[in-house]
Amino acid sequence: xxxxxxxxxxxxxxxxxxxxxxxxxxxxxxxxxxxxxxxxxxxxxxxxxxxxxxxxxxxxxxxxxxxxxxxxxxxxxxxxxxxxxxxxxxxxxxxxxxxxxxxxxxxxxxxxxxxxxxxxxxxxxxxxxxxxxxxxxxxxxxxxxxxxxxxxxxxxxxxxxxxxxxxxxxxxxxxxxxxx
Numbered sequence: 001x002x003x004x005x006x007x008x009x010x011x012x013x014x015x016x017x018x019x020x021x022x023x024x025x026x027x028x029x030x031x032x033x034x035x036x037x038x039x040x041x042x043x044x045x046x047x048x049x050x051x052x053x054x055x056x057x058x059x060x061x062x063x064x065x066x067x068x069x070x071x072x073x074x075x076x077x078x079x080x081x082x083x084x085x086x087x088x089x090x091x092x093x094x095x096x097x098x099x100x101x102x103x104x105x106x107x108x109x110x111x112x113x114x115x116x117x118x119x120x121x122x123x124x125x126x127x128x129x130x131x132x133x134x135x136x137x138x139x140x141x142x143x144x145x146x147x148x149x150x151x152x153x154x155x156x157x158x159x160x161x162x163x164x165x166x167x168x169x170x171x172x173x174x175x176x177x178x179x180x
Contacts, residue, residue, distance in 0.1 A: 127152030
């Protein structure tokens with residue numbers, strides 16, 4: 001009991017020590033939108049011209065590959081209620097696998113989708129099966145497991161709005177997103 005009290009008191013003291021006073025700049029002291037550092041004696045404005053490289057590109061889509069083929073298909077379509085890949089996509093997926101094999105730093109996210117028919121839970125599962133199907137083929141053809149992530153959006157992010165066969169066909173897909 002006494003040890004718990006001492007431990008709790010010690011943790012509180014450490015937390016309070018970490019919350020010591022810091023000189024935080026006033027975000028808008030003049031009311032003109034400029035951020036001024038209160039430690040600067042000549043009131044010069046802070047610069048936000050550059051960014052450091054650390055943390056940049058932590059998962060956002062990267063569309064500007066210089067070496068990437070302009071005509072490389074980024075969407076794989078599926079038949080109704082199916083997660084099996086069509087034969088027409090084998091060459092395209094081989095090219096994506098080659099890109100991954102040639103650049104060990106490249107990463108992709110496979111986003112599985114489904115049309116609006118079926119329950120939300122079923123469509124999430126179907127989108128996951130579709131993205132896993134693409135992932136398996138990319139791994140077989142040379143991609144690395146840590147380069148490929150999958151996510152399923154089910155019916156939540158349709159490519160086409162509508163309740164006709166043409167819209168359904170566009171929504172049964174896996175999108176390949178290159179990440180930086």
